[in-house]
Amino acid sequence: MNGRKAMTLMLTDAEMAALDRMSDSKDMTKAAIIRQALRLYQALDERLSRGDKVYVEDDEKKEKAELVVL
Amino acid sequence: MNGKVTIRHRESDSDAEADIFDNVTLDDFQESQATWRPVLWGACAIMKLTGQPLPLYKHWDWTTKAPALTRLDVSFFGLKCEGRLQGLMKADTGTLYRCRTESQTGQELVYVDYVETAPWNLQTYMEALGRKRLYSGVGVRLMQAAVELSIDNELKGRVGLHSLPDSEAFYHKIGMTPHERDKNKQCLMWFEFTPENAQSFLENYK
Numbered sequence: 001m002n003g004r005k006a007m008t009l010m011l012t013d014a015e016m017a018a019l020d021r022m023s024d025s026k027d028m029t030k031a032a033i034i035r036q037a038l039r040l041y042q043a044l045d046e047r048l049s050r051g052d053k054v055y056v057e058d059d060e061k062k063e064k065a066e067l068v069v070l
Numbered sequence: 071m072n073g074k075v076t077i078r079h080r081e082s083d084s085d086a087e088a089d090i091f092d093n094v095t096l097d098d099f100q101e102s103q104a105t106w107r108p109v110l111w112g113a114c115a116i117m118k119l120t121g122q123p124l125p126l127y128k129h130w131d132w133t134t135k136a137p138a139l140t141r142l143d144v145s146f147f148g149l150k151c152e153g154r155l156q157g158l159m160k161a162d163t164g165t166l167y168r169c170r171t172e173s174q175t176g177q178e179l180v181y182v183d184y185v186e187t188a189p190w191n192l193q194t195y196m197e198a199l200g201r202k203r204l205y206s207g208v209g210v211r212l213m214q215a216a217v218e219l220s221i222d223n224e225l226k227g228r229v230g231l232h233s234l235p236d237s238e239a240f241y242h243k244i245g246m247t248p249h250e251r252d253k254n255k256q257c258l259m260w261f262e263f264t265p266e267n268a269q270s271f272l273e274n275y276k
């Protein structure tokens with residue numbers, strides 16, 4: 001595993017609350033949640049930068065909605 | 071996950087020190103193409119003549135995976151011994167696959183997308199070529215790296231994969247839990263490490 005570097009992160013109350021909830025529900029530390037989010041964001045951003053579109057599909061209705069990444 | 075591990079040198083029946091590393095480069099992929107494929111294809115040519123089933127992965131080309139080398143949700147591992155590449159693995163941490171074992175249903179895991187051992191370490195191909203296999207234990211060391219990646223990402227050792235038919239016995243042997251064949255993935259069998267059997271695996275194969 002590559003070496004790690006520390007950083008300070010400033011979050012709003014709402015962002016911290018969301019991070020707390022995800023940390024609890026997934027039984028992972030907040031740092032692990034943020035690292036996972038970064039991996040996901042990079043993967044999506046790479047596809048979108050190539051001009052690909054990313055969709056989410058309703059499993060029952062089979063309806064697709066384009067995923068918007070800010 | 072970079073470090074020294076031991077694998078078994080078959081002919082001398084002794085341990086051999088190997089390097090496992092996660093800073094895999096295009097050079098490693100090219101080495102697999104240049105050195106593994108001729109041996110594998112040579113063995114396959116003989117196996118075809120004798121009517122033996124051929125491995126489904128004989129057309130794999132690791133160089134096509136080079137664009138994923140910079141992705142954070144993909145980890146590559148390699149294992150070298152005596153300066154030669156002995157194994158490669160691609161493990162995804164951003165996978166949509168989830169645990170299927172009842173006690174773990176829906177939990178995130180590390181998905182082993184590809185894992186391959188050099189053909190000279192596999193008995194089937196070396197028998198076809200009239201040679202002895204060189205090393206054993208490469209697959210185990212790579213799977214340990216997958217478990218350690220899972221632990222490092224706080225996924226508690228959970229690892230899943232779709233096994234090719236030839237490899238099912240191996241995943242049974244190392245303690246992964248088999249599940250139903252996946253209709254959405256060429257009917258390959260799904261295998262999974264729960265946190266408990268991942269821990270047992272690490273302890274049993276030190």
